[in-house]
Amino acid sequence: MTIKAAILGFGTVGQGIYEILQTKRRQLHKLIGDKVEVTSILVHNVHKERFLPDNVIVTDRFDDVLNQKPDVIFEATVGIEPSYSYLKQAIDQHIHVVTANKVMFAACGHKLIQRAEQRIGVGYEATTAAGIPIIGTLTTLLQTNNITKVQGILNGTSNYILTAMQDQNKTFSEALQEAQTKGYAEADPTNDIEGHDAFYKLMILSQLLYEKQPDWSAVSLTGISNLNETDLISAEEKGEKIRHVATLELVDGELKGTVEPLFLPPSHGLFGIEGVDNAISVTGDLVGSVTLRGPGAGQLPTASAMIEDFVQIWQTTPAKQFI
């Protein structure tokens, strides 16, 4: 059998998925017993030059994707809609879905999972710190632990800026400009530096761990743009690092979430996280504190998480004919 795959969105992440499906063709065949072929790609603007083979349909109509009867859809577009509606339709047609779209998944992921009823795979490892396998670790390897706290550096752009400010004495705007030049920060960096991006990831973790999220309006977000020289000097004098930290904690049965700059002592699990790296520490009642660190963004790390999700789904979810 040939597994038919569709990719929604052909930007940084979508192209990474396509590339891995080509370069890892043999390894994937060995792992899942079938060949994978990309049959359609959904984009916003079909007129962009894309250098794809003629047998891959490039379209801006989701119906064209469904008409190809894909077995799996990789979703790498932006925003809640139309992505949520597309994935709902896909699940209803027994198509496995794998997404990197954190904004959509923070808001609607639980509804997709419910809709899939464990018969259809819903992969979302890439939504939360991209290449760091935190979702897989929590769902498969820390199931018996009660997780009481999650704390993470969940945005590489803000961490890059903070590292440059502290280690190279750059001002905030110099560090931001450098991050933009290197392609780590968008032209409009608001989502990254004000904590919105980390917030979405924290909400996805909250839903996974506790099947609920704190009231979004009660989660306090403080960005890094107001840090000043006094803060940096004070951290240096105490031998501490300032990091933009997202925290989710269960306090007296209540979920509390924050994203804020924190002064971390050398003993803290997130102290040594530098540059664009991300890291997540989880505290479990049995295991204690475990920290995972790695690339929280980027083409191949993000696409890698999506391909691994797909392999896992294909190996463990019933084949379409048995659903």
Ligand SMILES: NC(=O)c1ccc[n+]([C@@H]2O[C@H](COP(=O)([O-])OP(=O)(O)OC[C@H]3O[C@@H](n4cnc5c(N)ncnc54)[C@H](OP(=O)(O)O)[C@@H]3O)[C@@H](O)[C@H]2O)c1
């Ligand atoms: N980049 C990363 O490192 C990273 C890491 C983790 C998660 N993510 C998430 O992955 C998703 C994709 O990110 P990206 O960096 O690949 O974005 P991107 O480079 O901006 O690409 C977005 C793609 O989606 C397409 N698109 C946008 N709106 C669409 C619509 N309404 N219908 C059909 N196609 C549409 C665009 O089409 P056109 O090409 O025609 O414009 C483009 O191909 C985002 O949700 C992001 O949050 C990204």
